[in-house]
Amino acid sequence: MSSPIPTHHRALVLKDVGSPLHLSTLPTPHATHGSAIVRIEAASVLSYHGEIYSGVRAYHFPTPLVGGFSAIGRIASIGPDATALSPGQLVYVDCTIRARDDPDTQFLSAIHDSGAPGSVKLMRDVWRDGNFAEYANVPLENCIKLNEGRLCGDLGYEVQDLMHVDFLLTAYGGLRDIRLEAGETVVVCPATGNFGGAGVQVAVSMGARVIAMGRNMTELRRLKDFVRAGSPGAEIETVGITGDEKADTEALSAFGTIDAVLDFTPPQGIKSTHLRSATSMLRRNGRVSMMGFSESPVAPWAMVSKSIRLQGKLMYEREDMVQFFKMLEAGRFAVGKQFVDTKAFELGDWKAAFDTAAEHTGIGRHVVLKP
Ligand SMILES: NC(=O)c1ccc[n+]([C@@H]2O[C@H](COP(=O)([O-])OP(=O)(O)OC[C@H]3O[C@@H](n4cnc5c(N)ncnc54)[C@H](OP(=O)(O)O)[C@@H]3O)[C@@H](O)[C@H]2O)c1
Structure with missing residues (x-):
């Protein structure tokens, strides 16, 4: 060969x-x-x-x-x-x-x-x-x-x-690190980039309900259509990032209990408040995988009163790769243009x-x- x-x-x-x-x-x-x-x-x-x-x-x-x-x-x-x-x-x-x-x-x-x-x-x-x-x-x-x-x-x-898979694996590294479970609700933010979008694909494949946040509503609509086309039974919601922390927090509150957050904020968004909105809505003992960069990821009282766990993560571990390829081989992802x-x-x-x-x-x- x-x-x-x-x-x-x-x-x-x-x-x-x-x-x-x-x-x-x-x-x-x-x-x-x-x-x-x-x-x-x-x-x-x-x-x-x-x-x-x-x-x-x-x-x-x-x-x-x-x-x-x-x-x-x-x-x-x-x-x-x-x-x-x-x-x-x-x-x-x-x-x-x-x-x-x-x-x-x-x-x-x-x-x-x-x-x-x-x-x-x-x-x-x-x-x-x-x-x-x-x-x-x-x-x-x-x-x-x-x-x-x-x-x-x-x-x-x-x-x-x-x-x-390199985008998917990176998101999986963060989600596995905070032990996302099937049936849980995870906020992915911002979800309109490559790694954020991959986070949505992986979380759906892991059986989670996903709330995708982003500034670009057109791209959020495409994201929702993309997920529904590739995974018809998936639970996928979208919430805009408006720049108004209170408004974004209220918008998230419509979706009930939130268990986890996956963040991929790029350096140019370091001052954005969307992650604070997401972490404010976490349940007690909620988990956050911080794979991006945020100056102020959580309101101090929310963190203390709800025992929020913030976990930084670079890429993934070798075990994550082995596990991820088992998921892929098991047919957990769409194929072709829906992948x-x-x-x-x-x-x-x-x-x-x-x-x-x-x-x-x-x-x-x-x-x-x-x-
Ligand atoms: N920890 C790790 O192992 C790891 C690995 C890979 C990447 N990363 C980090 O993840 C970041 C995202 O990567 P990517 O490939 O997804 O980038 P990308 O495809 O360029 O997408 C950037 C994302 O950030 C959003 N954004 C840009 N400026 C923003 C702002 N001021 N406020 C809120 N959102 C903003 C964009 O939203 P719009 O669509 O509205 O512009 C888009 O969703 C990278 O910059 C890198 O630092 C970390």
Whole structure:
């Protein structure tokens, strides 16, 4: 199944923050102890990838590097200590890299070194390059085996559509962290972005009732239609984010008991009060997964009097990935356009991919590079 590995391959290199990516020809990496070489088939593009590499978002990472985020590809070669992976295997390539001698030291490949001395060193010296390339050198433990027969055969997913799992998985990491249960009600806010929309898809698949909050009412209507088309029995409500904390809190109060909140507020929304509205309406012992950024996530008295638990979360744990793929393989998600509308670009068209990713946002939308 695997083809010979060429001596050189193509990759998108970021020389310096603020300079354009450059399609370069580089020596193909070799597998060593603890690593696999993956032939990348689809690499995920974030809505804010352009902001990261232009320096608009002050993320910290070494340069030069090969850009990227998570990806899907086929194992091309493996280090001698691989026990479960073999050439040809389709894998999800997780961009969350953890130090082997300290799994609490973690960073996001080609995105952010996390700022801790250990993760800065690991990204700078070892795992610097990302997946915007024909071949990537990846830690063995970051290659999650995909059941291709079940996912692409029985269920009919396209490989490029499976890339949508990186958004879904991230939301799942937060929801599993706060132990969302079937039958509970969860507020997802803001729900009109990629990760927020994914949060709605995952919460519905976990059997929760979802209240999706957002500023854009047109997009909220699309979100509701999207959920109902893919999951006809799902309970999905929408509430506008108006900028008026009291009004948003009252709007949420129409929906009865709220058990949990999943937040993906981007840095530019850090002062928005929507999360305070959502946390004000939580029941006693309500849980909040804070995956975004909010300056004032909860009113102090609400937090104390109702024993609210605020839980920060970066991405997900390995166990979450294993569990998530079981859900996917079990057929808990829709397939085709009711799962995701993927827009795919070649490596050389990275600029169009970044521009499209900034616009093609919201539930069931994704942009990928296909090296
Ligand atoms: N913890 C983690 O592991 C993790 C992982 C991935 C991402 N994140 C964070 O999640 C954020 C969202 O990512 P995304 O891909 O969903 O972004 P996105 O697709 O660009 O969507 C941004 C979302 O934020 C909303 N928004 C923007 N400005 C706002 C404001 N001032 N007030 C209220 N809402 C506002 C947008 O609403 P409109 O539609 O109204 O513009 C949209 O719903 C990222 O910026 C990142 O910081 C965290």
